[in-house]
Amino acid sequence: MLDARILQQLTEIVGSENIAATPQDLICYGYDATQMEFLPDCVVHPDGSEEVSRILKLANQEGFPVFPRGAGSGFTGGALPKGGGVVLVTTRMNRILRIDTDNLVAEVEPGVVTETFQMAVEKLGLFYPPDPASLKFSTLGGNVAECAGGPRAVKYGVTKDFVMGLEVVLPTGEVIRTGGETVKGVVGYDLTKLICGSEGTLGVITKIIFKLLPYPDAKKTMLTVFDSIDGAARAVSTIIKNKIIPTTLEFMDHATLTCVERRFNLGLPDSGRAVLLIEVDGDRELIEKQAGQIHKLIEPLGLVQFRVAKDAAESEELWRVRRLVSPSLRDVNPDKFNEDIVVPRSKVPDVIRRIEVIQKRYDIPIVNFGHAGDGNIHVNIMIDKRVPGELEKAHEAIKEVFQAALDLGGTMSGEHGVGLAKQPYIPMELSADQVAAMKAIKAALDPKNILNPGKMLPV
Amino acid sequence: MTKKQIDPLERVAAEMKKCVKCGACRAHCPAFSTFQREPATARGKVALAQHLCKGDITLDDGTYSAMSKCLLCGSCVEKCPNQVPTDEIVIAAREALAQRRGLTTFHKAVGQVIKNRKVMNFGALAAAVLGPLFFRKVPATSGLRLRFPMPFLGGSRHIPQIAKKPFMKRHPEVIQGEPGKPRIVFFVGCMTNFVYTEIGEATLALFRHLGCTVIIPKGQQCCGLPGMSGGDLDTVRELAEMNLAAMEAHEADYVMTACATCGGALHKLYPLVVGKRNPELKQRLQALADKTVDAAVLLQKLGLAPEETGAGAGMRITYHDPCHHRTAGITKQPRALLNKTPGLELVEMEGADRCCGLGGTFNVYHYESSLDINASKSAAIIATGADAVVTGCPGCIMQLSDGLKQAGDKTKVLHTVELLARKMRR
Ligand SMILES: Cc1cc2nc3c(=O)[nH]c(=O)nc-3n(C[C@H](O)[C@H](O)[C@H](O)COP(=O)(O)OP(=O)(O)OC[C@H]3O[C@@H](n4cnc5c(N)ncnc54)[C@H](O)[C@@H]3O)c2cc1C
Ligand code: SF4
Ligand code: SF4
Numbered sequence: 001m002l003d004a005r006i007l008q009q010l011t012e013i014v015g016s017e018n019i020a021a022t023p024q025d026l027i028c029y030g031y032d033a034t035q036m037e038f039l040p041d042c043v044v045h046p047d048g049s050e051e052v053s054r055i056l057k058l059a060n061q062e063g064f065p066v067f068p069r070g071a072g073s074g075f076t077g078g079a080l081p082k083g084g085g086v087v088l089v090t091t092r093m094n095r096i097l098r099i100d101t102d103n104l105v106a107e108v109e110p111g112v113v114t115e116t117f118q119m120a121v122e123k124l125g126l127f128y129p130p131d132p133a134s135l136k137f138s139t140l141g142g143n144v145a146e147c148a149g150g151p152r153a154v155k156y157g158v159t160k161d162f163v164m165g166l167e168v169v170l171p172t173g174e175v176i177r178t179g180g181e182t183v184k185g186v187v188g189y190d191l192t193k194l195i196c197g198s199e200g201t202l203g204v205i206t207k208i209i210f211k212l213l214p215y216p217d218a219k220k221t222m223l224t225v226f227d228s229i230d231g232a233a234r235a236v237s238t239i240i241k242n243k244i245i246p247t248t249l250e251f252m253d254h255a256t257l258t259c260v261e262r263r264f265n266l267g268l269p270d271s272g273r274a275v276l277l278i279e280v281d282g283d284r285e286l287i288e289k290q291a292g293q294i295h296k297l298i299e300p301l302g303l304v305q306f307r308v309a310k311d312a313a314e315s316e317e318l319w320r321v322r323r324l325v326s327p328s329l330r331d332v333n334p335d336k337f338n339e340d341i342v343v344p345r346s347k348v349p350d351v352i353r354r355i356e357v358i359q360k361r362y363d364i365p366i367v368n369f370g371h372a373g374d375g376n377i378h379v380n381i382m383i384d385k386r387v388p389g390e391l392e393k394a395h396e397a398i399k400e401v402f403q404a405a406l407d408l409g410g411t412m413s414g415e416h417g418v419g420l421a422k423q424p425y426i427p428m429e430l431s432a433d434q435v436a437a438m439k440a441i442k443a444a445l446d447p448k449n450i451l452n453p454g455k456m457l458p459v
Numbered sequence: 460m461t462k463k464q465i466d467p468l469e470r471v472a473a474e475m476k477k478c479v480k481c482g483a484c485r486a487h488c489p490a491f492s493t494f495q496r497e498p499a500t501a502r503g504k505v506a507l508a509q510h511l512c513k514g515d516i517t518l519d520d521g522t523y524s525a526m527s528k529c530l531l532c533g534s535c536v537e538k539c540p541n542q543v544p545t546d547e548i549v550i551a552a553r554e555a556l557a558q559r560r561g562l563t564t565f566h567k568a569v570g571q572v573i574k575n576r577k578v579m580n581f582g583a584l585a586a587a588v589l590g591p592l593f594f595r596k597v598p599a600t601s602g603l604r605l606r607f608p609m610p611f612l613g614g615s616r617h618i619p620q621i622a623k624k625p626f627m628k629r630h631p632e633v634i635q636g637e638p639g640k641p642r643i644v645f646f647v648g649c650m651t652n653f654v655y656t657e658i659g660e661a662t663l664a665l666f667r668h669l670g671c672t673v674i675i676p677k678g679q680q681c682c683g684l685p686g687m688s689g690g691d692l693d694t695v696r697e698l699a700e701m702n703l704a705a706m707e708a709h710e711a712d713y714v715m716t717a718c719a720t721c722g723g724a725l726h727k728l729y730p731l732v733v734g735k736r737n738p739e740l741k742q743r744l745q746a747l748a749d750k751t752v753d754a755a756v757l758l759q760k761l762g763l764a765p766e767e768t769g770a771g772a773g774m775r776i777t778y779h780d781p782c783h784h785r786t787a788g789i790t791k792q793p794r795a796l797l798n799k800t801p802g803l804e805l806v807e808m809e810g811a812d813r814c815c816g817l818g819g820t821f822n823v824y825h826y827e828s829s830l831d832i833n834a835s836k837s838a839a840i841i842a843t844g845a846d847a848v849v850t851g852c853p854g855c856i857m858q859l860s861d862g863l864k865q866a867g868d869k870t871k872v873l874h875t876v877e878l879l880a881r882k883m884r885r
Binding site for chain 1: 476477479480481482483484485486495496497498500502503506507510515516521522524525540541542
């Protein structure tokens, strides 16, 4: 619990409008998309690095924990105030500071919503590719802190590939700048990369400098249906082997298609066992050619349907299949564990096969879809928590899914992070020495362990 | 909390569980867009309602204030990946609140007034005579303001003129049309009856042009939506029954309304708020709901040819979707009618489907926020360079006019029927 004196000091820093501690506020800043819940003692809405710095200095002095929070759309509980403390929300820091069309960089505050930023740069003919499915509501600060990715990662990469520099308030309150806006730069350690994906444990991001690209001339969307999962998986590696890098290679397995079809009746062919949604972008003539090449390459792999969108409206129609996945999953079972393992692209068929075995062994539905182009599969373990024993079964199955990914040279999480949800499994992936090195970094930057304590690294 | 107070929330308990706290509603909730705080989002309200059920928080001022920050616009419901009916959850929470704390003075006044058209006539008359002067002389805090029947008073807002003679007083109950043509019951609604009588006149002219018999039942009341905003569902139920009786008294093919809000009440709210304990009433209200149709939709269905009404005359317009139309799937029909009208150029504004910020009594409690939501609407309208913004709800008309006036803009605000009947004899 925070005493009245600390609350008073926090109020002086952010102003009485921007601090809240009513039961209603505490409840509404105690959840995120994991559906776990931990109530904070108070919520602050600072504006700018100076206020953030003062809050962190006070926290060090008084010894209370601080939890950075963007939109609270995280899938692993990174923003949750476990154990109580102060939630520091970035909503007010939501300005796009500048978009530099000469150097193709932009500087933003962390609370800007991803889509707002994308639209702003697109108006100037520029492109910010990272496109997590949560882009309409997630914040850029949250994206950097989780190193969010999306369907376009196949060609363009993930959030960290676009971060050139940061302004960060360290856990002890010092404000530093990392990186910069030059294309090159090697002076000192690369703290920018260290902060990307650090889940709010090493500093509060208060400004971000992003690299931008020219907006692609055109794009082409294709929906392809295969008669086997293997065919779809081989299609992925065949396309890439032939030196075509699509923007997007989204994959949906049979269980996913059944869900979508049952609810929305999209008229996918009965013989379809897997779908690949493929998108290419770039020069208009080039992508026409690429689309033709792709068709030829995947034709022999058990292709049962190949649809190309003629215009933006048709492209939207094809994307609908992918967008409807999430709402239709509930029909399988009310509760889901959404994991996001990654394997080397060529191992996608193997990992899917191993998941099928796990599914049979535990007798719980597992629905797979995701970004096959970069080997990132969303494994959805669907259970009904009310049924006794299901939850335990799910945990065991998750462990085995992670093991499968690791055995194949992959990782437990491609984009959702560790937070609280995946913490127990960390020793499966990281060695004791790796963890020790990470803990040393954390301890050096945050000696009193006040910034987002208890997250990511096993305690 | 007693059983009775929890009751309304129990009704939606299963629905609340569907919310996975993903946060998608942050992108679509106009209340969040203005307050920028999590308790104003749909998921915040759902979380609070869940804690209410568990008894972790009480129906105190804090919860009351959070629940008041909802326009009941339904955007979150449409966009929610899990179809969580936050609007229904908020209605239930407000009812629980009202049962526990009693209604606020304001909502009590609203309830009393909307339940009795006689009081309303008196109030409307007084207001028409005294005009806006009346309000300038009464301080904002005065209880006198609450006597005024229209629940939409606020500081600097532009109050529309009240009609000298209510629409229903000007017409007989039955206006006979041609034999064999549809018989239509007209649910007028307060805004049309007392303020925007020209919408009523235009509606009448158009359906008479089609040869329909139009019946304006004398016993009809306020639809009750202003009561619902405050959690006064008992008043809504009472009004539902009175309106049902008034409508049922006449043999008709359709129950038609030119107000999106009234349409929403008849179409969705009435069957929703009457519980399973009264199956017979629920069934009759459902039958009424099934018969209810929006004026523009019906005009299109009955084959109105806009070129015959002489509505045209080179005009650039843009169309605003009232929330109660959008959520009922009424977006294409009014546009189709307008597009068929010679000389009219329809340009779409950015975010035509976004709420105007009125939200029942939301704008009484949160006038500044309501204006803030409205400001982006006004900007989008002005950006189209249209001569007029057209819509299907008198409530939106009032809000849009207010916003445009505050922005110092002269764009006209018209109801679809007004535009279509522009050149017709009344
Ligand atoms: C429907 C849905 C779809 C999703 N799809 C994707 C997807 O396709 N790809 C993907 O990668 N993720 C996805 N996510 C997960 C989530 O949206 C991302 O992790 C996102 O980046 C989180 O952003 P946020 O603003 O909500 O951050 P929050 O959830 O508020 O916080 C996430 C973490 O970032 C930290 N943090 C936030 N802001 C700052 C800051 N300024 N400084 C330091 N630390 C900070 C927090 O402490 C926390 O550890 C999805 C989530 C949902 C609900
Ligand atoms: S109401 Fe719907 S959109 Fe909002 S958090 Fe809940 S599930 Fe997500
Ligand atoms: S009904 Fe409208 S205002 Fe209310 S929570 Fe949903 S989106 Fe927000």
